[in-house]
Amino acid sequence: MKEHIIKILTDAVTQLQADGDLPGDVTPTVMVERARDRAHGDFASNLAMTLARAARCKPRDLAEKIVAALSTDGGIDKVEIAGPGFINFYLGSDAWHGVVTDILQQAGAYGRSNAGAGQQVQVEFVSANPTGPLHVGHGRGAAYGAAVADLLEAVGCTVHREYYVNDDGRQMDILATSVWLRYLELGGAEFDFPSNGYQGDYVQDIAATLRREHGDDYDHAVSEVFTDLPADAPAGDKEAHIDALIQRTRELLGDNRYRYVFELGLNTILDDIRDDLGLFGVDYQEWYSERSLVESGAVNKAIERLRHSKHVYEQDGALWFRSTDYGDEKDRVLVRDNGQTTYFASDIAYHANKLERGYDRVIDIWGADHHGYVPRVKAALQALGDDPAKLDVLLVQFAILYRGGEKVQMSTRSGEFVTLRQLRKEVGTDAARFFYVMRKCEQHMDFDLDLAKSQSNDNPVYYIQYAHARVRSVFRQLAEKQLEWDRADGLAGMNALGETHEDALLVSLSRYPEVVESAAFNHEPHMLTHYLRELANDFHTYYNAHTFITDDAGLRNARLCLIEATRQVIANGLHLLGVSAPDSM
RNA sequence: GCGCCCGUAGCUCAACCGGAUAGAGCACCUGCCUUCUAAGCAGGAUGUUGCAGGUUCGAGUCCUGCCGGGCGCGCCA
Numbered sequence: 001m002k003e004h005i006i007k008i009l010t011d012a013v014t015q016l017q018a019d020g021d022l023p024g025d026v027t028p029t030v031m032v033e034r035a036r037d038r039a040h041g042d043f044a045s046n047l048a049m050t051l052a053r054a055a056r057c058k059p060r061d062l063a064e065k066i067v068a069a070l071s072t073d074g075g076i077d078k079v080e081i082a083g084p085g086f087i088n089f090y091l092g093s094d095a096w097h098g099v100v101t102d103i104l105q106q107a108g109a110y111g112r113s114n115a116g117a118g119q120q121v122q123v124e125f126v127s128a129n130p131t132g133p134l135h136v137g138h139g140r141g142a143a144y145g146a147a148v149a150d151l152l153e154a155v156g157c158t159v160h161r162e163y164y165v166n167d168d169g170r171q172m173d174i175l176a177t178s179v180w181l182r183y184l185e186l187g188g189a190e191f192d193f194p195s196n197g198y199q200g201d202y203v204q205d206i207a208a209t210l211r212r213e214h215g216d217d218y219d220h221a222v223s224e225v226f227t228d229l230p231a232d233a234p235a236g237d238k239e240a241h242i243d244a245l246i247q248r249t250r251e252l253l254g255d256n257r258y259r260y261v262f263e264l265g266l267n268t269i270l271d272d273i274r275d276d277l278g279l280f281g282v283d284y285q286e287w288y289s290e291r292s293l294v295e296s297g298a299v300n301k302a303i304e305r306l307r308h309s310k311h312v313y314e315q316d317g318a319l320w321f322r323s324t325d326y327g328d329e330k331d332r333v334l335v336r337d338n339g340q341t342t343y344f345a346s347d348i349a350y351h352a353n354k355l356e357r358g359y360d361r362v363i364d365i366w367g368a369d370h371h372g373y374v375p376r377v378k379a380a381l382q383a384l385g386d387d388p389a390k391l392d393v394l395l396v397q398f399a400i401l402y403r404g405g406e407k408v409q410m411s412t413r414s415g416e417f418v419t420l421r422q423l424r425k426e427v428g429t430d431a432a433r434f435f436y437v438m439r440k441c442e443q444h445m446d447f448d449l450d451l452a453k454s455q456s457n458d459n460p461v462y463y464i465q466y467a468h469a470r471v472r473s474v475f476r477q478l479a480e481k482q483l484e485w486d487r488a489d490g491l492a493g494m495n496a497l498g499e500t501h502e503d504a505l506l507v508s509l510s511r512y513p514e515v516v517e518s519a520a521f522n523h524e525p526h527m528l529t530h531y532l533r534e535l536a537n538d539f540h541t542y543y544n545a546h547t548f549i550t551d552d553a554g555l556r557n558a559r560l561c562l563i564e565a566t567r568q569v570i571a572n573g574l575h576l577l578g579v580s581a582p583d584s585m
Numbered sequence: 586g587c588g589c590c591c592g593u594a595g596c597u598c599a600a601c602c603g604g605a606u607a608g609a610g611c612a613c614c615u616g617c618c619u620u621c622u623a624a625g626c627a628g629g630a631u632g633u634u635g636c637a638g639g640u641u642c643g644a645g646u647c648c649u650g651c652c653g654g655g656c657g658c659g660c661c662a
Contacts, residue, residue, distance in 0.1 A: 033601070036608090046604060049642070059642065083605040084642065129662065171662060239661090318660050329588070329658070336660040343662050371589050372657045397590075397655080439598070442590060444655065446597065451611090455624055458611060466624050477621045518601055530599065530609080537609090544617090544626040585624065 001510070004074060005032045005043050005089055012069040013047070021065055022055050032089075034511065041080065041088035042507065048085040059085030096506035097494035103509060103565040104487065111516045111572050117156035122354055123149040125365035126277065127164040130269045131175045132200055134276055134420040137367065140399050140445070142420070143436035143578070144525065145365040146282045148394070150576045151520035151528070160359070161284045164350060167266055168291040169343060173246045174198065175269075176262040180218065180249055181225075182207035183261075189222045195233045196242040206268050210261065218261070220252050276421050280429055281578035293349045299341055302349035302384070303334055309383045321348075326379035329372075348380040355386045363523070368395045368442075394523055399436065399445040408449070427452040433578040434461045437525040460533050464570060465582055467536035471567035472583040474548055478560070481549065485564075490557030497558050501542040505566060508538050512569050516576070525577060532573045539566050 009030045016022040035044045048063035055062050063081045072079055075095030080088045103110045125145025128138050146161075153159045166172070178197040182204045185193075193199070210218060225248060232241040250258050270287075277283070293299050303319070306312050311322045317337030321344075324331055334345045354362045366373070374395075378388035401408035401418065408418060423432055431452040438460070439445045457463055478485060497506075511531070519527040548559045571581040 029602090031602075033604095035605090036600085037605075040605070044605085049604075052642070086605065131662095166662070169662060316660080320660090333660045338660080340660085342660070367656095368590070369656055370662095374589085395590075395656095443598080444591065448597080451597090457624060459624080460610080462624050463610095466622080470622065470625085474621050481621090514601085522601080524601090526599085527601075533610080540625055541627090543621080544623095547621065549621055585622080 001075070001091070001095065002032055002043060002514070005045070005076075006030050008071055009045055009047055009066070009087075011071065012066050013051075015069045016065060019069075022051070034514075035088060040082060040086070041090040043089040043091075045087045045089075046085070048081075048087060052085065063087050093498055093503050093506075094495060096503070096510055097497070099506060099510040100494060100561050100565045101491050103568050104491070104561065107568060108572060108575075110568060111512045112154045112156070113513060113517060114156040115517050116152060116520070119152075119157040119361060120160070120359045121152050121157045121361045121363065122160045122162060122357070122359045123152070123363045123365070124162045124164055124354075125149075126282075127166070128273070129166045129169075129171050130266055130273060131171050131198060132269065133202060134273055136401060136418045136420055136423050136447075137398055139280075139420045139423060139432060140436045140441075141365050141367065141396050142277060142280060142282050143433045144394075144396055144441055146433075147437050147525035147528075147577055148363065148365070148520075148523050150578070151516065151523075151525060154576055155517050155520040157520075160286065162286045162288050163284050165270065165287055165289050166343075167270075167289055168294055168346070170243075170246075172262065172266060174242055175203070175265045176258065177242070177246050177249045178203050179206045179210065179265045180253070180261050181245075183210045183218060184220070184222070184225070186211050187216055187219050189219075191222050191226060192232065194238070194242050194245055196238040197245075202269070202272070203265075206265050209268070210264060218253065218257060224252060225249075276419075276424075280420065280424060281433060288350070290346050290350070293346055293353065294341070298353060299345050299349040302352050303341070303345060305352075305384055306334070306348070306380065309385070311383045321376075321380065321383070323376045323379040323383075326375075326382050328375045328379050332376050344376065344380075347377060348384075351377055351381055351391065352384055352386060355381070355390060360390065362391045364391065364393045366393060366395055368397045371395050392523075394441055396441045397444045399447045401447045401449055403449045423449075430465070430579045431459070431461045434529060437577060438529045440524060440526055460529070461579065462585070463540075464532050464536040464574065465580070466585055467539045468567055468570045468574070468581045469583060469585040470539070470543060471563045474563060475560075478549055483549065483556075485560045486553070486557045487561060487564075489554065490559075490561035493554045493558045494561070496552075496555045497562060499542075499546060501538070501545050502559075502562060505535075505538045505542055505562060508535050509565055509569055512573070516573075528573055528577060532570060535566065535570060535573075539563070539570075 009032070013022065013030070017024045030045065030047055031050070032043050032045045035041050048066055049059045052059040052062055060081060063085045067079055067081060067087060070079060075091055077090045077092045080090070082088050123145055126134070126138055126142050128134055134142070149159050149161050174196065175198055181193060181197065186204075186207055229244045229248065230236050230240040232238055253261065274287075303312075306321055311325050312334070313320050313322060318333045319335035320331045321334050322331050332344055333342050335341050351362070374393045377393075378391060381388040381391060427449060435447055435452050451459055452461070455462055475485065515527055515531045519525055546559070548556065548563060550556045550559070574581045
């Protein structure tokens, strides 16, 4: 319908240009949008206002010319000029009936489109270091990333979901060392656990596995481990202490054993993260290993490419990338004076690799605390001769949890953070997924745990799911009354509909594909959550105002078609958000 | 100090590329269950869009300067 209106408006402008009423050199972009207020009709265009200047006449006068040149047919009841020069289109109620047929025919495919067909998109999200379980801070990135990916897929893009596994850095060495120290403790050793080590219970679980499977094979005397190490905090430097401890661990265990402990820690935690995300309804096409980039030489290759670009220099024993040439605040180190490449160097290689793979668009979803990182990554891509505009970095603000009106305190250092797993158990996957994407990603968010758990109309998740379950319930009642839904009869008799509530519902249903498309291309799943709430509201209102299972078979079948279509759209929308659509509640 | 994000009703948030009288929900008050699930519905009001300028037919939206909050500013990741 919208396309139809755009077409007749475009035709009208062409007509006016041919008649000399409009300059021929202007190429208007015809915008038609849903009227916000139904008093303004169903669709509105601001065409006359945007063209007024080029046409050198008043918007309202131009609007009249356009309307005069308009060929109105196909369901348009009337066209009016209003306000400063809007052209409003009023549709007859039967213009909307076709949407029910569309929905019932297309079922799960209704709302999907090919608007983004041919576009290869990569979405990288969560990518938390595998040094511990995911916490609630990762939850928002997971829910948001999954929704953005699913939305893009719904509009026809080919989407590759990816988790970048930081399996190569110092943090992983700290984890391996922490696991081994806990293992020694389990063998009866006593010492002060390093203040910079990983303290969570999960480390002890991994250590227990090591001891269960390998007995005392990995034991060493405490004196061997801690002799001649720089002091730990508070007296000494905790960083120097842990680095020396890592080195000592490597020496005592030897390459193979150290590797084993390292892998055990990494794999256990990665399995846990994978499992956790899976239960959260978040799945990936690929888990991309940072270590594979290092081992394949891709990191060194990227550094060499930068070196050739002449934006690299040596200073203080380190190798620097002159990112300030591309607007970054300061230059960045690629290779440290100890010869180790930085995380940034891996990340350059990783992003270069993404673009080499031929994606039209690369989307990174990061926590907002990493925003300072964006300019340097884009700078590197530019220096490499890649197009930084292909990279979209979406920054997700943190969510603050509230329970009983109080902020839930989180402290990572003591290991007493709230995990995503705990959140799922407390409020359920459906509520968590929905709540996380209810707000724009750049918006600071308050996550009310009590509300997410509450089974009341305050809770938008239940409100929407309830609408879905209610439709199912109506059909169960129908069966109990020994009646059958004659779908063909209902679709043929849509003219029986015409109540205000029915018109409103039809209009809402017809909007769904537009909402999906808009939410997808703007990377704003919250638009869908708002839409679904409005749709559920339209349904509940209708439900209370009219009886669906009436004695009039024609009316009954038409209404059943309408509510089944509503159910289908709710199910489709919830599915895109990773939320279930229950048959009963 | 510099950079990025945010500031909309008592609270949590919308407002599609700059459009018409800035909208929802919650909280608060009043009604509706012998009738398809009351996890629902109907009715009731709330604004100097942080402040001050600017751009234009039109600004919550764009520009400049302030104020307030968050985050970042490592040879950490």
